[in-house]
Amino acid sequence: MIANLEFDFTVNKAEKKVFITREFAAPLLLVWDAFTKKELLDQWTAPAPWMAKTKYMNFEVGGKRFYAMVGPEGQELWSIQKYTSITPRTNFKMWNAFADKDENPELPGSEWDYNFSEQNGITKVSITIFNESFERMERLLKGFRQGFTATLKNLENLLATLSQK
Amino acid sequence: MRRDIFQAIADPTRRAIIALIALQAMTPNAIAENFNTTRQAVSKHLRILTECELVKQEYQGREIYYSLEINKMKEIDKWLEQYRKIWENRFNQLDKVLSTLKKQKK
Numbered sequence: 001m002i003a004n005l006e007f008d009f010t011v012n013k014a015e016k017k018v019f020i021t022r023e024f025a026a027p028l029l030l031v032w033d034a035f036t037k038k039e040l041l042d043q044w045t046a047p048a049p050w051m052a053k054t055k056y057m058n059f060e061v062g063g064k065r066f067y068a069m070v071g072p073e074g075q076e077l078w079s080i081q082k083y084t085s086i087t088p089r090t091n092f093k094m095w096n097a098f099a100d101k102d103e104n105p106e107l108p109g110s111e112w113d114y115n116f117s118e119q120n121g122i123t124k125v126s127i128t129i130f131n132e133s134f135e136r137m138e139r140l141l142k143g144f145r146q147g148f149t150a151t152l153k154n155l156e157n158l159l160a161t162l163s164q165k
Numbered sequence: 166m167r168r169d170i171f172q173a174i175a176d177p178t179r180r181a182i183i184a185l186i187a188l189q190a191m192t193p194n195a196i197a198e199n200f201n202t203t204r205q206a207v208s209k210h211l212r213i214l215t216e217c218e219l220v221k222q223e224y225q226g227r228e229i230y231y232s233l234e235i236n237k238m239k240e241i242d243k244w245l246e247q248y249r250k251i252w253e254n255r256f257n258q259l260d261k262v263l264s265t266l267k268k269q270k271k
Contacts, residue, residue, distance in 0.1 A: 007253065007256065009249040009252060009253075011245050018248075020252055022252075022256050024256075024259065024260065024263055025260070025263070025264075026263040026264070026266070026267055030263055030266050030267065030270075031263065033266075034259055034262055034263060034266070040262060040266075043258070043262045044255060044256075044258035044259040044261075044262045045255060045258075046255075047251050047254050047255055048254070048258065
């Protein structure tokens with residue numbers, strides 16, 4: 001079932017934009033909640049074994065989410081998100097930047113545009129990320145690389161086992 | 166000064182320079198002949214590309230030849246691929262969250 005769900009990831013390096021599209025086998029309302037409620041966001045946004053921890057979140061225009069990705073050894077990568085536009089269950093836009101633990105943002109940040117639509121019980125989410133600097137993406141990646149490589153390895157092994165059956 | 170590699174390739178002239186020297190190593194003069202701009206402007210672009218380690222310089226006699234650092238270009242693709250995998254992994258986690266939520270609603 002999940003294998004049929006669309007996943008598309010493209011990068012336009014010249015425009016410094018990343019485009020991500022993914023379908024989910026769930027109604028739009030649930031998917032919208034999963035992207036806009038802190039207790040749900042914390043359950044999936046960190047790549048395992050990292051955990052997401054939201055300190056506070058006001059999902060309203062001008063509101064903010066202040067959260068950390070917490071590593072297996074307790075290391076914390078803080079970020080701030082500022083909501084710039086919200087059309088319930090259709091679209092929201094935000095500005096995202098790395099920060100220190102005292103909420104001082106580290107510039108430049110990135111701009112995110114989320115679009116939601118549902119068809120036949122499948123919800124499609126399209127995300128456009130504009131990075132003023134790709135270097136910050138590079139940094140994000142470095143932070144996760146270690147734990148993440150291990151996770152991928154596990155996944156690969158699991159897939160190999162499954163495909164032999 | 167640490168340069169942003171993606172900022173380097175965001176400029177159309179620098180992308181054109183990369184395309185040119187991907188084929189063969191060239192001197193700054195030979196590169197400049199391909200552009201409707203000053204030799205100084207081309208030198209500035211080359212300096213930025215060199216600082217990003219996207220191009221390398223080689224001296225042949227008194228001439229400097231610029232050529233492409235293929236491995237550095239590959240590196241860009243490699244980390245983008247890893248970034249893609251982070252998203253893939255993240256969405257798989259979300260699938261699980263959504264399926265739990267669906268069960269709770271029933």
